[in-house]
Amino acid sequence: MVSTILIAIGVLFNLFGCIGLIRLPDVYNRLQSATKCGTLGTCSILAGALIHFGFMDAGIKALIAIPLLFFGATAAAHALVRGAYHFGVKLGDKSVKDDYKDIAK
Amino acid sequence: MDLLEILLYIQIALSASCLFRIIRGPSIADRMVAIDIFGVLVVGICAILSIISERGFILDIGIAWVMLSFIGTLTLAKYLSGKKLNE
Amino acid sequence: MRYLALFILTFLFWLLLTLDVSLVNLVVGAVVALITSLLFSKYFFDKGYKFLQLHRYFWLLVYIVILIWECIKANFDVAYRVLHPAMPIKPGIVKVKLNLQSDFARAMLANSITMTPGTIAVDIVGDDLYIHWIYVSSEDPEEYSQKIAGRFEKYIKKTFD
Numbered sequence: 001m002v003s004t005i006l007i008a009i010g011v012l013f014n015l016f017g018c019i020g021l022i023r024l025p026d027v028y029n030r031l032q033s034a035t036k037c038g039t040l041g042t043c044s045i046l047a048g049a050l051i052h053f054g055f056m057d058a059g060i061k062a063l064i065a066i067p068l069l070f071f072g073a074t075a076a077a078h079a080l081v082r083g084a085y086h087f088g089v090k091l092g093d094k095s096v097k098d099d100y101k102d103i104a105k
Numbered sequence: 106m107d108l109l110e111i112l113l114y115i116q117i118a119l120s121a122s123c124l125f126r127i128i129r130g131p132s133i134a135d136r137m138v139a140i141d142i143f144g145v146l147v148v149g150i151c152a153i154l155s156i157i158s159e160r161g162f163i164l165d166i167g168i169a170w171v172m173l174s175f176i177g178t179l180t181l182a183k184y185l186s187g188k189k190l191n192e
Numbered sequence: 193m194r195y196l197a198l199f200i201l202t203f204l205f206w207l208l209l210t211l212d213v214s215l216v217n218l219v220v221g222a223v224v225a226l227i228t229s230l231l232f233s234k235y236f237f238d239k240g241y242k243f244l245q246l247h248r249y250f251w252l253l254v255y256i257v258i259l260i261w262e263c264i265k266a267n268f269d270v271a272y273r274v275l276h277p278a279m280p281i282k283p284g285i286v287k288v289k290l291n292l293q294s295d296f297a298r299a300m301l302a303n304s305i306t307m308t309p310g311t312i313a314v315d316i317v318g319d320d321l322y323i324h325w326i327y328v329s330s331e332d333p334e335e336y337s338q339k340i341a342g343r344f345e346k347y348i349k350k351t352f353d
Binding site: 003004007008010011014015017018021022027030031034035038039041042045046048049052053056057058061062064065068069072073075076077079080082083084086087089 | 108116146149152155156165174181185
């Protein structure tokens with residue numbers, strides 16, 4: 001029962017992340033919403049799997065996948081935002097400040 | 106119908122909505138963000154599927170998918186910033 | 193020393209992944225962990241003796257609890273901005289000063305900044321950390337440095353630096 005609740009919370013956060021992916025205006029903001037909600041949502045689903053299987057072999061695998069997913073998603077987000085900036089994707093129209101412009105060249 | 110199955114179908118529909126951004130995205134970077142998140146959602150699908158079918162080995166597929174999508178995203182990001190792969 | 197630290201970490205990871213204590217499995221895992229630690233340890237830990245200082249593990253636990261709490265807060269923040277009809281965003285890239293010395297501590301700080309509400313680390317140049325912020329709420333560098341990095345910096349300094 002607890003595992004079903006955790007999985008429902010995870011799917012809900014994934015839904016917010018996908019709405020943000022479709023609705024927000026530029027690459028950097030989409031990356032913000034997609035990375036945070038996608039990661040915590042999927043981590044919550046994996047925690048549900050861990051509680052359902054218990055600390056047996058399948059549960060341990062879910063436990064291993066959580067830190068892998070966490071650090072993988074953060075490092076991938078960092079690489080993507082840096083790559084997008086060097087590729088020349090402009091910040092959106094609503095942006096107010098850009099300290100990185102002089103360094104990137 | 107079981108609640109878990111409904112959640113599984115919702116998760117599959119969410120990853121299909123990422124395909125919208127992959128097809129429509131105005132620049133390459135948008136498409137890569139959507140591909141990255143698509144990989145994360147597929148891991149969620151693997152976890153729910155392993156609970157429904159009571160087979161633990163599907164979680165192995167999830168772990169392999171996490172690592173491969175991470176390496177793929179890093180490689181594509183390197184390509185975006187205009188560098189060779191060994192820099 | 194640093195070879196030994198990476199060897200123990202990779203061997204533990206192998207054991208958790210397979211959950212099998214037969215002799216063949218142990219030998220294969222030890223050989224693979226040995227090759228991995230010989231090849232890659234020069235990229236990781238520059239001072240291996242830090243693994244023996246036990247007070248670091250206590251601060252690691254505190255840091256993990258704070259990280260999970262900030263991560264949950266980040267999700268509600270993003271959900272509010274996405275679901276609000278007017279989308280209250282005001283994005284920009286700001287510059288934050290770093291106080292940490294070792295490379296590993298800096299990487300951990302960038303990771304935790306990526307997971308906190310509304311911020312993503314873009315790049316590190318020298319001692320400056322560039323951060324994309326979804327709602328730039330102040331113009332004063334001191335104030336937003338405290339707001340973005342100050343929450344984690346003291347714990348990371350005690351744990352990894």
